[in-house]
Amino acid sequence: MFFHIVLERNMQLHPRYFGRNLRDNLVSKLMKDVEGTCSGRHGFVVAVTGIENVGKGLIRDGTGFVTFPVKYQCVVFRPFKGEILEAVVTMVNKMGFFAEAGPVQIFVSNHLIPDDMEFQSGDIPNYTTSDGSVKIQKDSEVRLKIIGTRVDATEIFCIGTIKDDFLGVINDPTAI
Amino acid sequence: MSGEEEENAAELKIGDEFLKAKCLMNCEVSLILQHKYEQLQQTSDDPMNQVSQVFEKSLQYVKRFSRYKNPDAVRQVREILARYQLAEFELCVLGNLCPETVEEAIAMVPSIKTRGRAQDDDAIEKMLTDLSLIKKFE
Numbered sequence: 001m002f003f004h005i006v007l008e009r010n011m012q013l014h015p016r017y018f019g020r021n022l023r024d025n026l027v028s029k030l031m032k033d034v035e036g037t038c039s040g041r042h043g044f045v046v047a048v049t050g051i052e053n054v055g056k057g058l059i060r061d062g063t064g065f066v067t068f069p070v071k072y073q074c075v076v077f078r079p080f081k082g083e084i085l086e087a088v089v090t091m092v093n094k095m096g097f098f099a100e101a102g103p104v105q106i107f108v109s110n111h112l113i114p115d116d117m118e119f120q121s122g123d124i125p126n127y128t129t130s131d132g133s134v135k136i137q138k139d140s141e142v143r144l145k146i147i148g149t150r151v152d153a154t155e156i157f158c159i160g161t162i163k164d165d166f167l168g169v170i171n172d173p174t175a176i
Numbered sequence: 177m178s179g180e181e182e183e184n185a186a187e188l189k190i191g192d193e194f195l196k197a198k199c200l201m202n203c204e205v206s207l208i209l210q211h212k213y214e215q216l217q218q219t220s221d222d223p224m225n226q227v228s229q230v231f232e233k234s235l236q237y238v239k240r241f242s243r244y245k246n247p248d249a250v251r252q253v254r255e256i257l258a259r260y261q262l263a264e265f266e267l268c269v270l271g272n273l274c275p276e277t278v279e280e281a282i283a284m285v286p287s288i289k290t291r292g293r294a295q296d297d298d299a300i301e302k303m304l305t306d307l308s309l310i311k312k313f314e
Contacts (some may be wrong), residue, residue, distance in 0.1 A: 001185075001199040001268055002238075005193075036228025046205075046234045047212050075208060075212075080193065082185035084269065084284050086241050090272060102237040103230040143273070146185075166275070166283045 001085070002102075003078060006052055007042065008071050009034065013057075015064045027051060030070055040151030043078025044103040067168050079146055079158050086170065087160075089140045092125045099142060104156055108144060112161035114168070134169055141171035186289040188263055199264040201271040203250045206238040243274050249314045256306045258300065263287070274307060 009030065017025040031048045033172075038044045055069035062133070079101070087099035087106055096109040110119065110127075117127040126137035137144065144167055148159040162168045183190055200208070213235065216226050224232065244250050257267045268284045275281040278300045282289055289298065 001265065002202070002205045002234075003194060004200055006197040036230040044230050044234075046230055047209060049208060049212070059289075075200065075205060075234075077230075079189050080185040080194075082187070082189075084273065086273070088237070088240065095276070099231065102234040106233045132307070149183075164283075166280045 001078065001080065001083060002046070003043075003076050004049070004073060005076055006071055006073050007034075007045075008069060011068045011070050012060075012065050013068060015066070018066075019131070023054065025174065026068060026070065030072060032037055034072075034074070035138065038103070038154055038156060040156065043076045043156060046075045046077055046150060048072050048074045077104065079104050079106075079149055079156060081146055084143065084145045084167070086141060086143050089136060089138055089142060092119075092137055094119050094121070094125075096134060097127070097162070099144065104158055106144065106146065106158040106160040108142075108160045108162055110123050112147075112159075112163050114163050136169055140169055143167050185265065186193050186286045187290065188265060190265060195263065195265065197264070199268040201250070201253070201268045202238045203242040203244045203253070203271070206242045207247060207250065209235045209238065216265065241272070241279070243311065244314060246314055249310050253307065256310070257303070260303050269304075270307070274311070275304065276308070278304070 011026055011030060011033075013022070013026060013029070027048075030051075034045050035047060036045065050070035050073040052073060055071075057066040057068045059066050085101050087101040089097050089099045091098040094110065096107060096113065099106045099108065113127055113136075116129050118130065119127050120128055124137050126135050128135045142162060144160040144162050145159070145164055146158045146160050150157045183191065188195070198274070209231065220226055235247070244253055253271050254267070257270060266287060269285050270281065273284050275284050278297050281300050282306060
């Protein structure tokens with residue numbers, strides 16, 4: 001799920017940026033530093049949307065660098081266990097399939113794909129029901145439930161399931 | 177937050193910080209990111225080079241999965257859902273997935289029923305019809 005939250009960060013600024021553009025420099029450095037990063041607690045920082053306030057700077061002894069506490073608003077993407085969302089299938093193999101929901105990767109193991117769907121290898125590997133009415137392949141859109149998350153220093157990885165009511169392929173007109 | 181193990185969106189256990197935060201539906205995120213992208217386009221020739229991979233992937237994702245495209249419809253969706261005493265998170269799941277039946281809505285957002293609110297099936301039914309009307313008239 002996407003959230004709009006306020007985060008705080010201490011920004012170190014080199015003295016060469018001091019001047020009337022100090023604030024602009026601070027903001028562009030903030031965007032460069034935080035956009036695209038990921039933390040286990042707040043998830044992926046997608047975009048900075050505004051600055052709440054810039055606190056008083058503190059001069060570092062010996063270096064001349066100044067540290068500013070900056071409060072900023074941003075859009076973050078944070079997946080939660082138990083959350084249901086839609087995702088695009090990116091890769092299918094006999095172990096299961098990978099899907100992407102925005103910046104996050106989700107793996108759905110073949111144990112968590114309904115039992116009536118069988119893996120078919122070939123040019124376009126896919127999972128298909130025995131009557132062929134439902135097919136999961138690359139670029140399919142699926143609705144899945146996140147059942148586990150693993151947090152890395154720079155990435156969040158999720159395990160999902162489509163073995164539940166109202167989950168599964170959604171862009172296939174013959175499904176559901 | 178009481179630890180990673182306790183986290184469960186189905187019971188609305190998403191940590192205090194996120195429970196109080198403003199949730200965004202995909203269609204809202206799409207408007208925000210699109211706006212930011214257009215701003216970048218004006219200041220540089222190659223905006224795709226300026227943005228992070230996370231931004232690019234998110235933009236593609238929300239464009240693909242936005243149920244409502246026009247800004248007025250997006251605002252209406254939030255107004256309608258706000259009448260039903262939903263938590264921010266529940267509101268956004270419903271706005272994103274647009275369930276068609278009451279059973280589907282409860283399967284998508286189990287916390288609607290478990291939190292002891294007077295959310296009966298009729299109320300949910302009414303909410304879903306209101307939502308589908310916006311979609312129809314968009």
